[in-house]
Amino acid sequence: MTPILWRRGRAGDEAALAVLGGATFLAAFAHDHPGRALIDHIRAAHGEEHYRAALADPAQTVIIGETPLGAPVAYAVMTPPDLPVPVDPQADIELKRIYLLSGWQGGGNGDALMEQVVDVARAAGKKRLLLAVYTANDRARRFYARHGFAEIGETTFMVGDAPFRDLVYARPL
Template identity: 45%
Template sequence: MTRWRLRRASSEDAPAVALVAGASFLGTFAGILDGADIVAHVMRNSSAAKFAAWSDAPDSIVTIAEHPDGGAPVGYTLMTMPDFPIATGRDDIELRRIYTLTIAQGTGLGTRLMTQAIDDARALGKTRLLLGVLGRNTHARRFYERRGFTVAGRRQYQVGNMLCDDVIYAMSI
């Protein structure tokens, strides 16, 4: 069993987190979304500057997962204030992103990242964790449902020319 290292990321870690964000988004959505749209989306939404700002924001938490041999970044989570078209309150937090690179998939890292996110949300005094996932991503949806998330709504968003349908999940914590 690999002993992945998890730690709260700082703005100095932003380039490493952005690298994992781009690679994991590409790996997840290649063959589903247009390649040029993926690149544009990652450049706009997963830049090192964005991760630095999230790392410094008092209402956001970025966690980085590192390989135990050499410390290469292999996964991350991002929690922020919710941004969904459903009713939310001050006791809610959004797990905006949870990703691992292929090398870490199936090793339990995703579960460790989720557990850390729940612990961090509770430490902030939050009582409900929300997240959005592409509706047709059945693998991810099963992962969330096994952990007790239930459907709380839906949303649509654009990635390039493609309109994506997300399922919004919620879980009391």
């Protein structure tokens, strides 16, 4: 398997993130999300403008994984917490997105990306990592459990005009 090189996202990465974000979201959820809602969500939440704003926001961190030739294959986005559970903005950080293209899943790449996330959170002085995960995404839920996450609540995640039940997970850092 081609190795992944990890780095922080920066201005100019928005096009790569938009392509990668749309591709990974579509691959992860096309099997049970309505097509029009899925496309609307990807256009709004994974467009270049969205990632341009995220990369310019000092409160957000983007981690990108690339092949040695510079092709984006993995990413994570960390933000201030925005979940319907009690949070401490000084101590908590939300893992808003974490995705790898299917060809790079397995072999420890997800673990390596999670390690990058944890390192960034700890370096920022955070004490707890939060995330929301789709209830039907069993593979992701097993991955998070392996990394010390436990369910602490639930939320509704809108994909276009379609609501989906997500679980809120947390893990201490």
